[in-house]
Amino acid sequence: MSVLPPLQNPKVVYRDLKAFLSRRSRENMIALGLALLFTVVIIFIFFIDAKVNTAPPPTITYVESYSANRTDADIKADQVKDQKKAEARAKERQAQFQEIANTFGIK
Template sequence: MHSPRTAWRDFKAVWARRSPDKTLAIGLSLGITLVIVVIFFLDASINTAPPTTVTYVESYGPDRTDAQIKADQVKDQKAREARARERQEQFQEIANTFGIE
């Protein structure tokens, strides 16, 4: 039957027979492992909240007509398409620079 005291004595006996280079290697490996674990714990608590974002919305009056709403939608759609075309042209420029088809 084994007891904690016996295990501790065995551990001390094995530890006493180790050479200094093995002791240094064990110490370094335990130290590096401890540093990595501590970094993971610290990283989990730093900058975890998402940044505050401000969203602006347009407020329209209740007297808007359907024609005004449709005109605004057409204007917004054209602006979205223009941005998409511009972005596509930028990607095409990058693709041409690197020879990507």
């Protein structure tokens, strides 16, 4: 028991479709054309929209260049300096949050 009809020659299928459509009224043909047009437009919009704003913006990364003959003391001094900067930023951020908390009455 076959679920699908047997395969036909493309000419036979075209003639069958032409005969089917020739028995339809003008309003049915207009509705068919509009339905096909709307479907094609929606699919076209999906293809265009898939290419809009999908790529991430370029990011620029700046790298600090160090000389090859740095001593361990220089490296440790730079690390201490960077740590102090990070702690200062953290204290500033904490002060900002404390100010917001005071504004809203949060303890």
